Amino acid sequence: MSNESLANLLREERRFAPPAGLAASANVSGAAYAAASGDRLAFWAEQARRLSWAVEPTETLDWSRAPFARWFADGTLNVAYNCVDRHVEAGHGERVAIHFEGEPGDGRSITYAELKDEVSRAANALLALGVGKGDRVAVYLPMIPEAVVAMLACARIGATHSVVFGGFSADAVASRIQDADAKLVITADGGWRRGKPSALKPAIDEALERCPGVERVLVVRRTGQDVAFTEGRDVWWHELVEQQSAEHAPVAHEAEHPLFILYTSGTTGKPKGILHTSGGYLTQAAYTHHAVFDLKPETDVYWCTADIGWVTGHSYIVYGPLANGATQVIYEGTPDTPHQGRFWEIVQKYGVSILYTAPTAIRTFMKWGDDIPAKFDLSSLRVLGSVGEPINPEAWVWYREHIGGSRCPIVDTWWQTETGAIMISPLPGVTETKPGSAQRPLPGIAATVVDDEAREVPNGAGGYLVLTEPWPSMLRTVWGDDQRYLDTYWSRFEGRYFAGDGAKKDEDGDIWLLGRVDDVMLVSGHNISTTEVESALVGHPAVAEAAVVGAADATTGQAIVAFVILRGTATDRGEALVEDLRAHVGRTLGPIAKPKRVLVVNELPKTRSGKIMRRLLRDVAENREIGDVTTLADSSVMNLIQAQLPSAS
Ligand code: WT7
Numbered sequence: 001m002s003n004e005s006l007a008n009l010l011r012e013e014r015r016f017a018p019p020a021g022l023a024a025s026a027n028v029s030g031a032a033y034a035a036a037s038g039d040r041l042a043f044w045a046e047q048a049r050r051l052s053w054a055v056e057p058t059e060t061l062d063w064s065r066a067p068f069a070r071w072f073a074d075g076t077l078n079v080a081y082n083c084v085d086r087h088v089e090a091g092h093g094e095r096v097a098i099h100f101e102g103e104p105g106d107g108r109s110i111t112y113a114e115l116k117d118e119v120s121r122a123a124n125a126l127l128a129l130g131v132g133k134g135d136r137v138a139v140y141l142p143m144i145p146e147a148v149v150a151m152l153a154c155a156r157i158g159a160t161h162s163v164v165f166g167g168f169s170a171d172a173v174a175s176r177i178q179d180a181d182a183k184l185v186i187t188a189d190g191g192w193r194r195g196k197p198s199a200l201k202p203a204i205d206e207a208l209e210r211c212p213g214v215e216r217v218l219v220v221r222r223t224g225q226d227v228a229f230t231e232g233r234d235v236w237w238h239e240l241v242e243q244q245s246a247e248h249a250p251v252a253h254e255a256e257h258p259l260f261i262l263y264t265s266g267t268t269g270k271p272k273g274i275l276h277t278s279g280g281y282l283t284q285a286a287y288t289h290h291a292v293f294d295l296k297p298e299t300d301v302y303w304c305t306a307d308i309g310w311v312t313g314h315s316y317i318v319y320g321p322l323a324n325g326a327t328q329v330i331y332e333g334t335p336d337t338p339h340q341g342r343f344w345e346i347v348q349k350y351g352v353s354i355l356y357t358a359p360t361a362i363r364t365f366m367k368w369g370d371d372i373p374a375k376f377d378l379s380s381l382r383v384l385g386s387v388g389e390p391i392n393p394e395a396w397v398w399y400r401e402h403i404g405g406s407r408c409p410i411v412d413t414w415w416q417t418e419t420g421a422i423m424i425s426p427l428p429g430v431t432e433t434k435p436g437s438a439q440r441p442l443p444g445i446a447a448t449v450v451d452d453e454a455r456e457v458p459n460g461a462g463g464y465l466v467l468t469e470p471w472p473s474m475l476r477t478v479w480g481d482d483q484r485y486l487d488t489y490w491s492r493f494e495g496r497y498f499a500g501d502g503a504k505k506d507e508d509g510d511i512w513l514l515g516r517v518d519d520v521m522l523v524s525g526h527n528i529s530t531t532e533v534e535s536a537l538v539g540h541p542a543v544a545e546a547a548v549v550g551a552a553d554a555t556t557g558q559a560i561v562a563f564v565i566l567r568g569t570a571t572d573r574g575e576a577l578v579e580d581l582r583a584h585v586g587r588t589l590g591p592i593a594k595p596k597r598v599l600v601v602n603e604l605p606k607t608r609s610g611k612i613m614r615r616l617l618r619d620v621a622e623n624r625e626i627g628d629v630t631t632l633a634d635s636s637v638m639n640l641i642q643a644q645l646p647s648a649s
Pocket of ligand 1: 264310311312386387388389390391412413414415416417418438499500501513514515516522525526527
């Protein structure tokens with residue numbers, strides 16, 4: 001983020017006190033901060049007691065092989081039992097777990113008792129397919145209840161799931177399946193997207209040509225579209241799962257048993273498989289969901305609009321809310337189908353009281369107009385959440401006024417795939433909020449901002465966000481690559497976790513997040529690496545070289561801008577080629593990675609060691625004066641590039 005917008009952030013002086021009623025009955029009070037900082041490990045040991053353990057842990061943290069952590073390591077539990085069965089046993093079997101709203105308007109409500117039967121049947125089906133404890137299962141599904149059931153069925157039998165976002169292409173799916181060495185894939189014929197069925201199965205069929213380790217494919221019928229079926233490999237969910245017994249006794253697994261792998265972009269092309277385990281992960285997912293959203297399971301209706309393919313869906317659709325016995329909405333489709341008021345219609349229909357969404361969505365709603373939410377009854381809302389990227393104060397204030405009726409606290413939650421759960425956020429009954437700031441580490445979490453020399457910066461200064469103490473839901477490693485775990489997160493600052501985000505402390509010591517410091521772009525809250533897009537571009541026969549940057553974008557946070565040098569053999573160099581390149585990236589990596597702009601140039605700015613200076617390209621893409629060019633091998637390159645471009649806007 002430029003210094004100019006940083007200054008704007010810090011001039012933000014609006015303050016909003018927590019509503020008195022909410023503060024008086026909040027799940028967590030301000031006393032939690034002091035209690036947790038007094039004895040952090042005792043605090044987390046106490047939070048672990050929210051869960052039902054088969055064997056209660058006596059050990060909280062083993063940090064003897066730091067930074068490889070073990071939390072609650074001598075305890076055992078079943079994660080699915082915690083998310084489902086125990087609520088039924090406690091007499092809440094008739095409570096709705098999931099109100100499913102399909103995009104075409106179909107839907108069903110699933111109680112905890114029904115969810116228990118469905119997860120048990122699916123667990124039995126996985127066993128029947130030869131999947132057992134420790135095996136990896138890839139999940140490639142639309143936003144339908146079977147996605148939740150599939151994840152919980154894996155957890156129940158101790159299989160490790162690897163959910164791949166349904167928007168990813170066959171290539172991206174194949175590389176993730178190979179890296180995790182999955183033996184089963186759970187997918188669907190397709191899902192509903194913008195009023196049309198959008199196929200998923202063909203991407204799996206294509207990916208599996210390169211994944212010999214996959215033995216079986218379990219296919220949910222959602223859209224009813226035609227699918228190719230490979231005899232002996234593919235099996236319908238409705239045929240196999242429905243015929244299983246609804247009885248399945250959950251067995252306890254070790255607290256450190258791998259629960260899931262989730263891939264996130266790295267600065268080198270290869271995505272990182274972030275590994276999360278069971279007891280510590282579920283403890284922090286459950287605690288943060290309870291504390292940050294103030295969930296009252298008997299009365300609240302909670303809705304997180306994320307996709308299950310991202311960590312937000314894992315922690316705040318599946319594990320946190322279900323561990324807490326929440327009633328939640330799951331919506332399959334896009335916010336503008338069949339009309340731009342769809343989200344608000346859903347809030348009204350189900351009486352949603354807690355809404356968790358992303359700044360990119362909020363900015364889109366702002367663009368669509370205030371009159372759209374105004375047509376719906378949003379009076380059920382009482383807490384609003386934001387996640388995925390820094391939220392600009394304008395969007396924050398719009399969210400508060402036009403969605404929250406100026407009465408709901410906003411929790412701006414900072415965390416990452418790697419942190420597993422929320423780390424920095426206001427507490428809705430405690431914090432006086434500031435538009436645009438995530439403010440303060442949660443009770444039990446230690447974070448600060450340091451300069452290049454690892455010195456903690458004073459209030460009013462900026463630097464890098466670091467986490468200074470281990471936390472229960474921290475990633476345990478990069479799947480199959482301990483060295484990459486050490487190099488990426490623990491080598492920049494001795495003994496501290498490097499988050500890769502720039503941050504600033506204000507005069508009160510509150511934290512303002514400023515975006516990624518490395519070359520990972522954040523587009524609509526999705527993490528996409530410049531290198532992956534560049535690799536895709538040079539995979540096109542017309543492209544010789546490519547450099548990709550994220551440029552500030554009012555709607556998506558960052559937009560992908562690509563600079564390409566064409567091969568001499570490329571005959572077409574105009575608009576048609578640019579369109580073709582964008583489509584090519586979409587096919588290779590998925591539609592979210594499609595560059596917004598592709599600029600054809602003759603040169604790229606490089607250092608003498610051959611490293612592309614993206615900083616300078618970002619200046620061009622954001623129409624700024626070009627910064628320091630002294631480290632360029634050829635300092636005239638930037639003049640050349642600028643002269644070639646259509647007026648950059
Ligand atoms: C990156 C992590 C956390 C789930 C979704 C993204 C950015 C996330 C915030 C926030 C400012 C945020 C950071 C972070 N980010 N939430 N509230 N304020 N920035 O997970 O794909 O692992 O991306 O998202 O840059 O490092 P992810």
